[in-house]
Amino acid sequence: MAIEVRIPTVLRSYTAGAKAVDAKGETLSDLFTDLDSRYDGLRGRLVSDEGALNRFVNVYLNDEDVRFLGGIETPLSDGDVVTILPAVAGGGRDADVRA
Amino acid sequence: MLELRQDLYDAMVAHARRDHPDEACGVIAGPAGSDRPERIIPMLNAARSPTFFEFDSKDLFNLYREVDERDEDIVVIYHSHTATEAYPSRTDIQFGSLNPDAHWVLVSTRDPQVAELRSFRIVDAAVTEEPVVVVDGLE
Numbered sequence: 001m002a003i004e005v006r007i008p009t010v011l012r013s014y015t016a017g018a019k020a021v022d023a024k025g026e027t028l029s030d031l032f033t034d035l036d037s038r039y040d041g042l043r044g045r046l047v048s049d050e051g052a053l054n055r056f057v058n059v060y061l062n063d064e065d066v067r068f069l070g071g072i073e074t075p076l077s078d079g080d081v082v083t084i085l086p087a088v089a090g091g092g093r094d095a096d097v098r099a
Numbered sequence: 100m101l102e103l104r105q106d107l108y109d110a111m112v113a114h115a116r117r118d119h120p121d122e123a124c125g126v127i128a129g130p131a132g133s134d135r136p137e138r139i140i141p142m143l144n145a146a147r148s149p150t151f152f153e154f155d156s157k158d159l160f161n162l163y164r165e166v167d168e169r170d171e172d173i174v175v176i177y178h179s180h181t182a183t184e185a186y187p188s189r190t191d192i193q194f195g196s197l198n199p200d201a202h203w204v205l206v207s208t209r210d211p212q213v214a215e216l217r218s219f220r221i222v223d224a225a226v227t228e229e230p231v232v233v234v235d236g237l238e
Contacts, residue, residue: 010197056197058156065156085159086197088142091122092180093150094188 003031003076006083008057014039023082028059028066028074031082046084047072048099055099058085100229101175101202101218103136104236110139112214115179115206118144123206124152127175128166136174136202144178151190152178175218177204184209185217187226195221202229 002022007015015021021039025031029047036043048054052072059066060083066074076082089097107127115123124144127136140162145155154162166173176198180188185205187195195203199222207215220227 008197009200056194058159060156060160063160065160067156083160083163085163087153087156087194088124088126088159088176088198089146089151089153090178090188090191090194091146091148091151092183092188093148093190094183096189097193 002078004081005031005035006081008084008086010086011042011045011084014042014045025076027070027072027076028061028082029072031076032072055097056087058087059083060085100232101136101204102232102234103175103218105233106236107136107139108216108231108233110141111177111204111206112216114141115208115214118179119208120149120181121147122149122152122179122181124154124176124178126162126173126177126201128169128171129174131170131172133172134174138171149181173198173201175204176201177206179206179208181208183207185215187219187221192221192224192226195219195226196224199223204231 004020005023006020023031023034025034032043032046046054062081122144125141127139129135129137142154144152146153185207203219203221205217218229218231
């Protein structure tokens, strides 16, 4: 089961510069585990210590934000496209945002 | 260095003034690989807050798709600080580090008369200010 995963510039150091890679998994969580087996450390940039999606990235299944689907447990199908984009946020409030 | 057309400079300041006291945010796209800001795209601040901004996730997806289709890059990411100086906050540094290729432009609207606009690169949590050179847009 092949799923195309689009990688943002900031994470391409993990994929040897590749903009898109193929991976497999029944769910998004499985997919991240599969990615991490080949691109060591990538999962840690996507998932917080508590196992939820990291606050600093947006993950889309086809064109839907997975937060509005099943989050990290969103089921995947052959031919799906997963897009990872860095969140764009910030502002004058001078505090750390937790992953 | 960030070389910026006068009309784009003015548009960012006007957007920041318009949305004050909430923070305003947006991007300037330019031809891929050029590092030249050309097309301003004001974005909605999904947080609608005087101290925080965030692009709506659907808007962000559509923005990337549009920029890709037009063979552009996001050259500038701008937002306003409404009560503090135009310098990256800790929050800015966290999120700015995720977008190391963009010029991180800040506009402060704390003074209603005087616009303050500064540009930074944020790479691996290190902030470097860069000069902003405003050029005539009539080429």
